[in-house]
Amino acid sequence: MSPPSLCPLLAILSTRHPPSAGRLLQLHAHLLTAGLMSSRSPFPLASRLVEALAHSDDPRHSPRPLLHALALLASLPTPPDSASPYNAALRALSLCTDRGLVTRCLPLYCSLLRSARPDHLTFPFLLKACARLQERNYGNAVLGNVLSLGFHADVFVVNAAMHFLAVCSSMAEARKLFDGSHVRDLVSWNTLIGGYVRRGVPREALEMFWRMVGDGAVTPDEVTMIGVVSGSAQLRDLELGRRLHGYVESHGVRCTVRLMNVVMDMYIKCGDLERAKSVFEGIDKKTIVSWTTMIVGYAQFGLMDDARKVFDEMPERDVFPWNALMTGYVQCKRGKEALRLFHDMQEAMVEPDDITMVNLLSACSQLGALEMGMWVHHYIDRRRVSLSVMLGTNLVDMYSKCGNIEKAIRVFKEIPEKNALTWTAMISGLANHGHADVAIKYFQRMIELGLQPDEITFIGVLSACCHAGLVKEGQEFFSLMVSKYHLERKMKHYSCMVDLLGRAGYLDEAEHLVNTMPMEPDAVVWGALFFACRMHGNITLGEKAAMKLVELDPGDSGIYVLLANMYAEANMRKKADKVRVMMRHLGVEKVPGCSCIELNGVVHEFIVKDKSHTDIAAIYDCLHEITLQIEHTANMIDTSMLLAEPCKIVID
DNA sequence: TTAGGGTTAG
Structure with missing residues (x-):
């Protein structure tokens, strides 16, 4: 076949409107049978076929044509000397949800370098893939190529490089590129603003935004607003969030569903559920994200019935709304409903993911449902080669809370990469099972490994000391958490210390701590002091603690009963009877256990x-x-x- | 061709 006769075929193989994947595969089969794929002459045809295949279907949903394109590209007797077919494949691969497919960008770029010269389209796709894969070294090498091939003035390449640096290196590097670049457009600003938000430095993002508005060279669009509104949500700054929402409305920014979802999320995070609801109701074509955000909103306010109603009204669901509702039940300590929801999820044939498992394990921990927890463990084992740190931590916690500390330790040892949260779960588990010495040894080992303990780690360590009556050690840890680890003592740390001192009979020290702690003591603190007074027969201080408890929760019957018992134990019958009369008089009812x-x-x-x-x-x-x-x-x-x-x- | 939303352990 001579080159002119290829023209009609080449025209058919357009990347803008490619034929269906099925037709392209058929065409490939015909060309192979006709022997047109083996010689050098039809090379443009093979290249165009690769490009059309890579553009034919959305690779996120059906990667088969893309895989066929890659195989075709690799099978060509003479590799193409143009970057176009490689670019088409890189574009499609960089879009894939499957990480394994995105990884294939890297060897593909190496093949490109062997036969052709990268062009201005190659680098944006490749750098996007590097960012997604967190391939810092590879991406840096690519940036070297960008410079040596002279693409550093192409705004698309510079923006993609900035995005790569923001994700894989540091915002300082990305910012350096932005500040030193002569080519800037809206995407450059958006990349930087989005980068700051992703890195959790919303103030920098907002500073950039106001600079952008003042600068006037580019006008913020919906992507800019998605960034800054998310930033105000991170700051939990309702006033700022409302101001930015106002900016969207007054400046004619396109109110896309994506932007409105972020605005809803901002109102929820900033505590304004009513406004979130009204934004939700105003969205014309709600997506699964809109519905899920509303479920999360209700759940965060403890309104689980409303969350359930939204969930039931959804026209379609993926795993996210199931997980969001389940998270809500777990956070509201409604473990039974979380388990029930999982059964519904299985009936609906929705594939659970790691987050579902995390929620399930938390529900099991709440309910002490060891059998169910073990079932989840087997389920995880069946589907995974190695245990992720998050699931592993949850399993350790579940086994500890369901009473099987030996199994918790076995799982702990099997987790390949443990973090501070994993160690904390183990330390707390050991502490709650009375293995104080071991808990403290685990804490020391954690420090030796260079892991940073946080407030919750110290709750574990202090409760270990408390269970074992290790007063001196407890006091040391209590002091160390501030002096060495610069952590803030929270209510729970004080209640642990009051409990520790009180149980050991140091009632004066316990009282002094209660009187000098920097926040108003809660019922747990007074409860610990009361318990210690009852244990050591200090009626005067016990009465004081009990009065504080009544003040904090007059409707709680428990404290009246305990106070009456304390008097009875001290043979103060009259006072005991008086408390019981008071209970009846105040109409306090004993809540059934x-x-x-x-x-x-x-x-x-x-x-x-x-x-x-x-x-x-x-x-x-x-x-x-x-x-x-x-x-x-x-x-x-x-x-x-x-x-x-x-x-x-x-x-x- | 580049930027952008929802679920996540102690």
């Missing part, structure tokens, strides 16, 4: 004197039997055993 147990994956709840369970007779028979056995065992037990460690745990 509730406990739950998981059996064959079903969580059963029991309330005091509740007889509604179908197997209640058998349950009470069993309970009676257990009580008898405990009494019998208690009479037989050697008290020295109580002092022994329940199980021996060592660090490797």
